[in-house]
Amino acid sequence: MRRSRAFIPTTKEAPSDAVLASHIFLSRAGFISQVASGLYSYMPLAKRVIKKIENIINEEMAAVGCEEVELSFVTPISLWEESGRSEKFGKELLRFHDRKDTMFVLGPTHEEMMVDLVRNRVTSYKQLPINLYQMKIKFRDEARPRFGIMRGREFLMKDGYSFHASYADLDREFDMMEEAYKKILTRLGLDFRIVEADSGAIGGTGSKELMVLAGSGEDTLAVCDSCQYGANIEIFLGAGDEAQKDMVFTSVKDIKGDDICPQCGGKLSLTKGIEVGHIFKLGTTYSAALKAEFLDENGKAQPFIMGTYGMGVSRLVAAVIEQNHDENGCIWTKETAPYMVNILISNVKENRQFELGEELYKRLKNSGVEVMLDDRKDRFGFKMKDAELIGFPYTVIIGKELNNGLVEIYDRKTKINISVEADTVYNKIMELTK
Amino acid sequence: MRRSRAFIPTTKEAPSDAVLASHIFLSRAGFISQVASGLYSYMPLAKRVIKKIENIINEEMAAVGCEEVELSFVTPISLWEESGRSEKFGKELLRFHDRKDTMFVLGPTHEEMMVDLVRNRVTSYKQLPINLYQMKIKFRDEARPRFGIMRGREFLMKDGYSFHASYADLDREFDMMEEAYKKILTRLGLDFRIVEADSGAIGGTGSKELMVLAGSGEDTLAVCDSCQYGANIEIFLGAGDEAQKDMVFTSVKDIKGDDICPQCGGKLSLTKGIEVGHIFKLGTTYSAALKAEFLDENGKAQPFIMGTYGMGVSRLVAAVIEQNHDENGCIWTKETAPYMVNILISNVKENRQFELGEELYKRLKNSGVEVMLDDRKDRFGFKMKDAELIGFPYTVIIGKELNNGLVEIYDRKTKINISVEADTVYNKIMELTK
Numbered sequence: 099m100r101r102s103r104a105f106i107p108t109t110k111e112a113p114s115d116a117v118l119a120s121h122i123f124l125s126r127a128g129f130i131s132q133v134a135s136g137l138y139s140y141m142p143l144a145k146r147v148i149k150k151i152e153n154i155i156n157e158e159m160a161a162v163g164c165e166e167v168e169l170s171f172v173t174p175i176s177l178w179e180e181s182g183r184s185e186k187f188g189k190e191l192l193r194f195h196d197r198k199d200t201m202f203v204l205g206p207t208h209e210e211m212m213v214d215l216v217r218n219r220v221t222s223y224k225q226l227p228i229n230l231y232q233m234k235i236k237f238r239d240e241a242r243p244r245f246g247i248m249r250g251r252e253f254l255m256k257d258g259y260s261f262h263a264s265y266a267d268l269d270r271e272f273d274m275m276e277e278a279y280k281k282i283l284t285r286l287g288l289d290f291r292i293v294e295a296d297s298g299a300i301g302g303t304g305s306k307e308l309m310v311l312a313g314s315g316e317d318t319l320a321v322c323d324s325c326q327y328g329a330n331i332e333i334f335l336g337a338g339d340e341a342q343k344d345m346v347f348t349s350v351k352d353i354k355g356d357d358i359c360p361q362c363g364g365k366l367s368l369t370k371g372i373e374v375g376h377i378f379k380l381g382t383t384y385s386a387a388l389k390a391e392f393l394d395e396n397g398k399a400q401p402f403i404m405g406t407y408g409m410g411v412s413r414l415v416a417a418v419i420e421q422n423h424d425e426n427g428c429i430w431t432k433e434t435a436p437y438m439v440n441i442l443i444s445n446v447k448e449n450r451q452f453e454l455g456e457e458l459y460k461r462l463k464n465s466g467v468e469v470m471l472d473d474r475k476d477r478f479g480f481k482m483k484d485a486e487l488i489g490f491p492y493t494v495i496i497g498k499e500l501n502n503g504l505v506e507i508y509d510r511k512t513k514i515n516i517s518v519e520a521d522t523v524y525n526k527i528m529e530l531t532k
Numbered sequence: 533m534r535r536s537r538a539f540i541p542t543t544k545e546a547p548s549d550a551v552l553a554s555h556i557f558l559s560r561a562g563f564i565s566q567v568a569s570g571l572y573s574y575m576p577l578a579k580r581v582i583k584k585i586e587n588i589i590n591e592e593m594a595a596v597g598c599e600e601v602e603l604s605f606v607t608p609i610s611l612w613e614e615s616g617r618s619e620k621f622g623k624e625l626l627r628f629h630d631r632k633d634t635m636f637v638l639g640p641t642h643e644e645m646m647v648d649l650v651r652n653r654v655t656s657y658k659q660l661p662i663n664l665y666q667m668k669i670k671f672r673d674e675a676r677p678r679f680g681i682m683r684g685r686e687f688l689m690k691d692g693y694s695f696h697a698s699y700a701d702l703d704r705e706f707d708m709m710e711e712a713y714k715k716i717l718t719r720l721g722l723d724f725r726i727v728e729a730d731s732g733a734i735g736g737t738g739s740k741e742l743m744v745l746a747g748s749g750e751d752t753l754a755v756c757d758s759c760q761y762g763a764n765i766e767i768f769l770g771a772g773d774e775a776q777k778d779m780v781f782t783s784v785k786d787i788k789g790d791d792i793c794p795q796c797g798g799k800l801s802l803t804k805g806i807e808v809g810h811i812f813k814l815g816t817t818y819s820a821a822l823k824a825e826f827l828d829e830n831g832k833a834q835p836f837i838m839g840t841y842g843m844g845v846s847r848l849v850a851a852v853i854e855q856n857h858d859e860n861g862c863i864w865t866k867e868t869a870p871y872m873v874n875i876l877i878s879n880v881k882e883n884r885q886f887e888l889g890e891e892l893y894k895r896l897k898n899s900g901v902e903v904m905l906d907d908r909k910d911r912f913g914f915k916m917k918d919a920e921l922i923g924f925p926y927t928v929i930i931g932k933e934l935n936n937g938l939v940e941i942y943d944r945k946t947k948i949n950i951s952v953e954a955d956t957v958y959n960k961i962m963e964l965t966k
Binding site for chain 2: 099144149168172204
């Protein structure tokens, strides 16, 4: 893409209510635009990041045999009455009437819808297991939407649901999905922990959260320094509201009570995390309520045994930046970068600079590298600040040194500038980005 | 995908209100599931078709420099009040209040949102043109939702909007987008016409509809038998309600008045079409109303000159089937097929049949062919009917003839069965599907 034609409205001002780095930089760098409280539009750069995340999720879901569906977002309230959640969900569940005065809700999660899709269509244990997921917007009418796209009202989520004939089969699927989720976060280049989210016995827990480690995270985690064990602090301290938990976190240095890793005996310490996923053994809660049953080997009707697997796609965009930024802006990981390479022509009026920029741009593009060409007439310093703010992993700087046959490659993460001969820059970039 | 693990709930019964082939077959073949009046969920096969259509649209949009965004679906009513459309849209515009009693609407189209995204962010003629689009659900609270996903309330649409500094530049973009839209429908394998949708002078019309030709179409078109000219019958007969138009269509054999093609002088005749796209020169209607302006070359503030480019993604799924089906079910085009090849093992208890099926499945899958393996224990006739209903372009039948070293390849479109030697079937399929 040519920067002169791209819609990337960078700005110096951050939203007045922005406290998180992701909120500040995603707004300033032209990724997101606030529409109303908790409502955001994704501009082209954000949309590219989202699609990269979605592609990785899709690949890993296909690899473990999951099938993608897309459920209607507007959902009949009747399904929520069947499950008994209409009351329980409270005001977060946005209700409205259509022109015929029938009540609907905007789907905040889709257990009911997915159970309704499967009931009467899967009728025998022979058709099990199945694992269906979707990637679609959700709406939760949060009382206090905040932190930009970290906690919006309309957000993009991958939600998946599996159906089984036995608990043993659910356990197998749950472990497989945990591995798939690990692969996704690893591929995204994130530092994360999978933590126990309830107080189930070790090894037998039915609720795990995927936490991207970041100082700004809303969750406090007890993690083992020696092994991969981690648990949400709530399971040590019991449930409490957020203010309480914050107080606990600031007032204790070590977790109370059990400060020994229950898995390896190592030392536990406290850290902060952003919940980007949650996998959970639902059992028969929804299938029993909605009378969604199959015939077992003995011909007896049984409610489906279910698991659920969620991942916050738009929240992941913010989580990448919470974990990867500096005072100048975003630092995208290679798998999440909206463009891998930015070619910055220092002075577009200099013919040699301009021509090399154009040539390199076309060559990289033809080689499948996602590349931006900053061909704007603005001065070098302005364009460089822009590149820092947006956070391209690599910027090729074509400037005065071209007179000596040299250009620079700037690495956003390490902030290291290397000087390379102009005629080797293509090969060098191909090497760095492969 | 193995059919034994796939969620493809085919059924003999069609919905009681289904009259269109697409509604009947997409329901019976396990593509779509009705949730409520005008609300559908897409099951795995439909989701695959949708993604294929989306990919083609994305590729062609990228090729002409368009950028993808994603606008919030929940939209503040205030934007609709600014444009004056809040009243005009009537009850199709679904309004609701959030928990803080602020009024929102479910976006039925996004002109206001897109203008709002761009205003104050693009401020100079130097930043123009830009062309932004999204692929997202819309909601229109239709008084009479019908025809399955052909006219639903929640539906998936590609909507694009371009911004220009001059009408000449809009004209250039409009022509380019018309070509891009032609490419998309051609790649999808559809027989279509682009027709004039208003009575503008020849060559200067600012509103064109993309019509997939099908007897079940709701629009009546006057098309030239000699050239590509076509026009919506409304522009000949003047506006009228649908009942009137139906009456006209059934009562006239030739179009009234001007039955000579205004482009080449050829003969015009009547046909039916399904509107799957609409491109339209908006001019400054929305930008003026929302005071979205840029500074022109003379430093004078001017409202953006806009074009809009819509394409019905979920409707296209139905349109493919309206144009391509027979009494047994769907006939997918190569570019839209959810799976290109179905391997049907006639009797899975026959070891040789089973082994060849498995081997061919793995080989084709590794070669990147989208393949289904029907490994169910059901009898041949049942599985074959299922394959016909779903509409895989090719079915490899591995049956008794394998004892003579032969298998069959069934072409869904031509209904021709060819017998090939088992050890050449892989190459033959690779050839057919490339």
